[in-house]
Amino acid sequence: MKNRILIILFLTFMGMFSNLFGQKKYPEEWNFYMTNVEDKPASIYINLGLHKHIPLKEKSNLCWIAVKLNNPTENGLTTDGESKTLFEIEDKILEIINATNTIYIGRLTSDGFRDFYFYSKDVNEFKNNAQKITSKYTNYEFIIDTKNDKNWSGYLDIYPNETDFQSISNRDVLENLEKNGDNLSKARDVFHWIYFKNENDRQKYIDIVKKENFEVVNENYNKKEKLPFSIQIKRIDKVGYGDIDEYTLYLWKLAKENNGDYDGWETSVETE
Secondary structure (H helix, E strand, O other): OHHHHHHHHHHHHHHHHHHHHOOOOOOOOEEEEEEEEOOEEEEEEEEHHHHHHOOOOOOOEEEEEEEEOOOOOOOOOOOHHHHHHHHHHHHHHHHHOOOOOEEEEEEEEEOOEEEEEEEEOOHHHHHHHHHHHHHHOOOOEEEEEEEEOOOOHHHHHHOOOHHHHHHHHHHHHHHHHHHOOOOOOOOEEEEEEEEEOOHHHHHHHHHHHHOOOOEEEEEEEOOOOOOOEEEEEEEEEOOOOOOHHHHHHHHHHHHHHOOEEEEEEEEOOOOO
């Protein structure tokens, strides 16, 4: 019993310590993706790790700092020349904003603006701290605003959809290839795995992809799996950043249309 009381007291103390000296720690899983927002190109950088924990009741106010780009590209995104300054602004924002009362969720760049998004429990504190940023970068135009958002719909608005996640996954594979010395310039065999509930759906899929010059490498059946009918297909393709989404997203969508699950792709590392 004595040990039990000591444990309870310890946990209580740790909770008080956390409240006094810092915010509760949440997972950080940062990633970015390209998409369209209101029919305009957009780049989104977001902490995906928060998704399982939202909404955070103690932080129910969506707050943002919008920075008007001085030299946007023709499609409203950032140039390499301006990116350095924008990263400096971001670092300064994160330095000044109170991390105990506010959590940074990500940024959106589109239509000539870069918006930094937060959730906070103290709107006035956020605004006061944000104003300190504007005085340090007088050559930029800032917009500071907040709104109550207890359901965290603002976070969900910039959270990737299924298609976006496929693109993120593709980019992760390409980055791994580059880390292994592959410059992605050489076309090569690209292998894909797809799983189905029944044989008829699998055969429909095979009939369609064969017309697109995909070759069936093998067909398998595993009765222990939820989707027991699988195929592996391949085709010689380019694997550049501007190429990979075109055919992998096609295969993924086609799988969904035929009650299947596209499980990804792999290829060889080509260093010459």
